[in-house]
Amino acid sequence: MDSKNVDTSVKDRRLVQKRREQMIKAGVKLFTDKGFHRTTTREIAREAGFSIGTLYEYIRSKEDVLYLVCDDIYTRVKQGLEKQIDFSGDPWSALRQAIQNYIYVIDELQDEVLVMYQETKSLSKEALPYVLNKEREMAVIFENILKRCVDLGVLHIDQEWRAFHAQQILVQCQMWTFRRWAVQTQFTLEQFATKQVHSLLQSIKPA
Structure with a gap:
């Protein structure tokens, strides 16, 4: 669907x-x-x-309206996530750019993202698997970038860790929306993006 x-x-x-x-x-x-x-x-x-x-x-x-909302969010997130990223170049730079892009897209779609996660349970058994698969597709983008880092010797982590870090990236970046009542009173978007990118990259590839 x-x-x-x-x-x-x-x-x-x-x-x-x-x-x-x-x-x-x-x-x-x-x-x-x-x-x-x-x-x-x-x-x-x-x-x-x-x-x-x-x-x-x-x-x-x-329910169709909710489905259309969810579908539109994932389409716009994917487009924003991949925007201006050179996937053929340095994989570490691509990963850094992808994380930053994701944070800025989440900022643009704050209300939509909140609605999606709060109300997805209201989707039908037919529509729900499609929406959940879209979520997996976003994680796969990060998994593929991490795999390229491994293939080119930039990282040394197995598939299980790549899957873990991909999910970690999604959740940590969404903090900007889900804890905005606290986070957005302490940091500007630029400050949050800088700190989150640094923190995530450090957790994936400790100095």
Whole structure:
């Protein structure tokens, strides 16, 4: 399942994309303010700027909006994560850049990321595996960079440690969102990114 397979009666793909972007924005705001279960499709339609009838031309249920939110987050995170990284160059520099990029993308998508982790449990048995697999794909990006570091002799860690460090990177960078009530009062984004990159690289390859 992917976002293209969410049922719609509209044939114009550009219009579908536009309307769904409006629904995603509205869904994130309402799910953040009220939670998924307390939000109605009528409220989503109103916030998005169109009627409930129009809403149901593009989705089947409120869950579809949550699914679209999750799918959009992972697409944007992956694009931001890989932005301006030279994967053919120095693997250690690529790892450093990927971690920094991830922190900045997390900053841009703070509310969306919170909604995703808080409300993913509300997805159907059909949609949930797809979303969880997207999470694994992000970890694989870091695992592949770490593997290249190993292949080129920059690191000497096995596959199990590569998997561990990939997960560690994801969790530590997400701290900027999940503990923002504390972290963001103590550090600027630039300070947090600098310290987090240094800390993670030190844990992967101690000096």
